Amino acid sequence: MAGSSNAIRGARVGSGPMGEQDHGVRAERVQVSYWDALGNETIRYFSADVADEEIPDQIDSPTSGLPAGRNKDEPPQLVKNEPYKTHLAYVKERRTEEEAVELLEEALQKLRARRGRK
Structure with a gap:
């Protein structure tokens, strides 16, 4: 039994043949950057099919918790x-x-x- 080999040992179930490069077709997407008041950049990806007016102008920064906007020079300020x-x-x-x-x-x-x- 020591000499037997298992071809799928260490491979993900359903991964396909070893060395497979294409794991499916990736949808077209756009990259949108958001900046908070501390200068932290957060990048979000949206489907290329989404209209620009449907992409949010502001999000909460996962780094600082502050609001982050799309304008790097004028990030949104925290509302008191x-x-x-x-x-x-x-x-x-x-x-x-x-x-x-x-x-x-x-x-x-x-x-x-x-x-x-x-």
């Missing part, structure tokens, strides 16, 4: 998120201090009227 606002913060944006005092006084008068006080 607004901090979470409480309900009170939104109310304060809509009302002046005088309006708040007036509304509070009206609410207290209604509450006192329900409870039988003046």
